[in-house]
Amino acid sequence: MTTILIRGARILGGAPRDILLRDGVVAEIGDLAGAEAGQTIDAAGLVALPGLVDLHTHLREPGREDAETVETGTQAAARGGYTAVHAMANTSPVADTAGVVEQVWRLGQESGHCDVQPVGAVTSGLEGRQLAELGAMADSAARVRVFSDDGKCVSDAVLMRRALEYVKAFDGVVAQHAQEPRLTEGAQLNEGEVSARLGLTGWPAVAEEAIIARDCLLAAHVGSRLHVCHVSTAGSVEIIRWAKSKGWDVTAEVTPHHLLLTDSCAETSPLGPYNPIYKVNPPLRTAEDVRALREALADGTIDCVATDHAPHPVEDKETEWAAAAMGMIGLETALPVVQEAMVETGLLDWAGVADRMSARPARIGRLSGHGRPIEPGAPANVTLYDPSVRRPVDPTAMASKSRNTPYEGMTLPGRVVATFLRGRPTVLEGKLV
Ligand SMILES: [Zn+2]
Secondary structure, rough: OEEEEEEEEEOOOEEEEEEEEEEOOOEEEEEEOOOOOOOEEOOOOOEEEEEEEEEOOOOOOOOOOOOOOOOHHHHHHHHHEEEEEEEOOOOOOOOOEEEEEHHHHHHHHHHHOOOOOOOOOHHHHOOOOOOOOOHHHHHHHOOEEEOOOOOOOOOOHHHHHHHHHHHHHOOOEEEEEOOOOHHHHOOOOOOOOOHHHHOOOOOOHHHHHHHHHHEEEEEEHHHHEEEEEOOHHHHHHHHHHHHHHHHHOOEEEEOOHHHEEEEEEEHHOOOOOOHHHOOOOOOOOOOHHHHHHHHHHHHHOOOOOOOOOOOHHHHOOOOOOHHHHOOEEEOOOHHHHHHHHHOOOOOOOHHHHHHHHHHHHHHHOOOOOOOOOOOOEEEOEEEEEEEEEEEEEEEOOOOOOOOOOOOOOOEEEEEEEEEEEEOEEHHHHHHHO
């Protein structure tokens, strides 16, 4: 088994320490000048974080291998500093049976770039008519704990209630894509001044907030665990803050793009107005919403950052706004965007970043081998990050099979230098191993 000595890393931004990885675990931490190792890595100036965990990744396989595969998506994850991702269920076929989730889980094991934890669909075929085989997916080799119809909302209150009740048996959680369907028919962009000026059908904040409020009440009523996907409005934050103040078991995530970009990108971006690179579900909101989301992530009302990495082939994005697919890739830019939005602004330190991008998402997804502090005995899932550089985002240099990043041309801070999955490097010198 390999032994790797990381020299002079700043764990969570603290004083430089040496970290010895041996047999898949963190073996020793301290001044290890005399330690023997098969490989030594100079980490002077680098911040060491526990391997990042994403609760919300679209790997597209099976069905849309033209956009992404488990292989390319997990490569992108490793390049972004991730050691585990949750693969969303809206594949083709839908991950709504033990067979499909086991297929995705096995593909993840074969890829080896990071752990892949499949998410199971809540309803068969994401059709919102009957519950999928939740118990069979939980009992399968994939041991599914997170269930979501993401991409679609479980809008039927009775089905949502049943799902919340059902997952209690195996400590599961329902991750809701909160979007009231009738209020968002044909919706294109956040309902507001920008959508009015551009003549794009508005996507009102209330369509998200109404479902979140309902689901918090349902989760409390049946005593179950609810997770709210990609929170995007200031009003949603207020509802979640209220639900948490009641002691209800509600958690929430925010995407990097909702922490940095606003609906004005659709009007005034250097990439040109009406550029569908900014079309995403839920839509980019206002500067006021961004401020509220940042504050909520900082104070813990929003538990974690989740990428909602949504790869699309060029032909599905480079078309007119109304016809374009919704979504943007995000695995390889998540940490730089969080540094820009949260660390450079003084809202989070590196310990806070580790908590919101590793510890809490691992806990919500019940991934016991991830999200642990970097300390002796913990699985050696470690990311080495250089926060001191700034560089332009280059989509052509990304590992993802798709190129739909909204940050093209922007300059962002930071660079993932190395990622270790159970002591084995998946990325070194910024490159895939
Ligand atoms: Zn979604």
